[in-house]
Amino acid sequence: MRLRPALSSALLALMLASLTVGAAQVDLRAVFRDPQAMLVLLESRLPRTLAVALTGAALSVAGVLIQALVRNRFVGPDTSGTAEGAALGLLAITILWPSSPLWLRMIAASLSAMVTTALFLAVIRRLPVREVMLVPIAGLVLSGVLGSVVTFVGWQTDLMQYVGTWLMSGEFSGVISGRYELLWIAALAAGLAWFSADRFAILGLGDQVATGLGLSTAAVMRLGLAVVSVVTAMVVTTVGMIPFVGLVVPNLVARVMGDNLRASLPVVGLAGAVLVLACDLLGRLVIRPYEIPAGVILGVLGAVLFLWLLHRRPAHG
Amino acid sequence: MRRIALSGLLAATLASLPLAALAQDVTIDTAQGPVTLPAAPQSVAVYDMAALDTLTAMGVQPTGTIDNILVAPLRAAAADAAPVGTLFEPDLEALAGLAPDLVIVAGRSAPQLAAVSQVAPAIDMSLGTDLVAEARARIEGYGTLFDRQDRAAQMTAELDTKLAALRAAAEGRGTAMIVLTNGPKMSAYGKGSRFGWIFEASGLTEAVEGLDQSNHGQAISHEFIAEADPDWLLVVDRGAAIGADGAGATETLRSALVEGTTAWQQDQVILLDPAATYISAGGFGSLTATLDQLTAALTDGAQG
Numbered sequence: 001m002r003l004r005p006a007l008s009s010a011l012l013a014l015m016l017a018s019l020t021v022g023a024a025q026v027d028l029r030a031v032f033r034d035p036q037a038m039l040v041l042l043e044s045r046l047p048r049t050l051a052v053a054l055t056g057a058a059l060s061v062a063g064v065l066i067q068a069l070v071r072n073r074f075v076g077p078d079t080s081g082t083a084e085g086a087a088l089g090l091l092a093i094t095i096l097w098p099s100s101p102l103w104l105r106m107i108a109a110s111l112s113a114m115v116t117t118a119l120f121l122a123v124i125r126r127l128p129v130r131e132v133m134l135v136p137i138a139g140l141v142l143s144g145v146l147g148s149v150v151t152f153v154g155w156q157t158d159l160m161q162y163v164g165t166w167l168m169s170g171e172f173s174g175v176i177s178g179r180y181e182l183l184w185i186a187a188l189a190a191g192l193a194w195f196s197a198d199r200f201a202i203l204g205l206g207d208q209v210a211t212g213l214g215l216s217t218a219a220v221m222r223l224g225l226a227v228v229s230v231v232t233a234m235v236v237t238t239v240g241m242i243p244f245v246g247l248v249v250p251n252l253v254a255r256v257m258g259d260n261l262r263a264s265l266p267v268v269g270l271a272g273a274v275l276v277l278a279c280d281l282l283g284r285l286v287i288r289p290y291e292i293p294a295g296v297i298l299g300v301l302g303a304v305l306f307l308w309l310l311h312r313r314p315a316h317g
Numbered sequence: 318m319r320r321i322a323l324s325g326l327l328a329a330t331l332a333s334l335p336l337a338a339l340a341q342d343v344t345i346d347t348a349q350g351p352v353t354l355p356a357a358p359q360s361v362a363v364y365d366m367a368a369l370d371t372l373t374a375m376g377v378q379p380t381g382t383i384d385n386i387l388v389a390p391l392r393a394a395a396a397d398a399a400p401v402g403t404l405f406e407p408d409l410e411a412l413a414g415l416a417p418d419l420v421i422v423a424g425r426s427a428p429q430l431a432a433v434s435q436v437a438p439a440i441d442m443s444l445g446t447d448l449v450a451e452a453r454a455r456i457e458g459y460g461t462l463f464d465r466q467d468r469a470a471q472m473t474a475e476l477d478t479k480l481a482a483l484r485a486a487a488e489g490r491g492t493a494m495i496v497l498t499n500g501p502k503m504s505a506y507g508k509g510s511r512f513g514w515i516f517e518a519s520g521l522t523e524a525v526e527g528l529d530q531s532n533h534g535q536a537i538s539h540e541f542i543a544e545a546d547p548d549w550l551l552v553v554d555r556g557a558a559i560g561a562d563g564a565g566a567t568e569t570l571r572s573a574l575v576e577g578t579t580a581w582q583q584d585q586v587i588l589l590d591p592a593a594t595y596i597s598a599g600g601f602g603s604l605t606a607t608l609d610q611l612t613a614a615l616t617d618g619a620q621g
Contacts, residue, residue, distance in 0.1 A: 291536045292536075
């Protein structure tokens, strides 16, 4: 596949651009002579670049997994109740234990995201298999219901603005060294999925086929569930939910490469990183030195890409 | 029979006498233009924290206000007032039960003007971004309305003294940047924004000019603060204003980049009282408290 080297070089170019673009005016060529330039590079630029790339990659891989789990192309971590679940967990721990350390909040968010994603899987199992569009609709309904619970609790406890930083913005302006490292856990979880890529590909063929091929579907389901939840929870707690990445990127890649997940997962990760990085760069450039959240730009771009996907004829039959 | 009727008439006349004396109309400025009202309303329901602040400072006790008051000094002042809903959702039944002579809405509750007007006469006393001038106009308006012109003049004089003190303290103190933190995110506010009055009142210059004038500020990064390198950082913690816990403003700001700024190096980071600057901004007590805090901090150069 020629896609991989192309995407790799695009990612490299974007990362270099991301390192040189920011509110501070420093000459990065003088980084070893100018301590301020070094500081900006290490404290702000590098962490931010990594955070954006990791988020994009991890969310896209999570998107592939959840699409394999539900055998439907039109869902993503942001339309299956997962993000709202993570926010619900965060909200609960914030109210019950306001001084809780960050790691505990992460765990609460992950667990609660897992529960709501499992709930989503349980709901769609009861749907008629033929009705393809029911699955994303069920996901949207579940997201809506959970979202309204989050809103209600947030409203009652005067935490609405705080909830907004998780569910509505998806921006990287607060990222500096020491405040994004949890995203490595998300990337690690996504990387873990790659080792089981073949199993997820088989799972995508359906329960009966998968069981017939000797796959323990329950175990693979559990692994997928864990990865999707951990990735979503880490992203939501660190930078806020970013829409459309997990939905659009897997579809675009599958259109070119098909469903051989072992081959396509790295490409999905790369493409996700490229997409989010491009959006974040754009957000940093258009109203420099202020910022537009990457999530806002992706909301627009993602919607256009999604409509295009819906209206084009399927690539494979 | 005739006697009873006569005495009844007499009683009615007597009863209406004080009313007639009170019912002189006054005209005051509101956010919706001048409004003519019966003077000295006895029972007032207040749906705005700045209005509540100024009224209690004037010695007017509201008979009704919102349930959940987030500004600590006002909570005690309004302890006797009946709860009549929230800023965003007035409880119209409770309000009707209270039957106030006047309802005051402003700011966050301003969109409810039409709704509360169905129950009782209501005015919109919102404050614009020219906060000090508007606050002064409101003090004058309330003074006329409640027939407390003396106290109003006293309050205006006090405000003037404090403004002069701040201007003197801020003289030649350099540039400042107003940052609002909300959880892990930050935004900056310039002249013409909701906190812009601080620049006008103190005479401090903006570390970065031309910031967006919208109510919500501009999303900024740590790099942005480092690049602007303000002499003074004025910080409002949005989370603390609404009672949220979690990482405080200082924790949000703390980074190697912000620590390199003049403001941080010289201990010139002023943590403004979030309730006074965010929720009841422009109220007399809040305004004077903020002016005092700024003056003290600028004079000592120490943490406010």
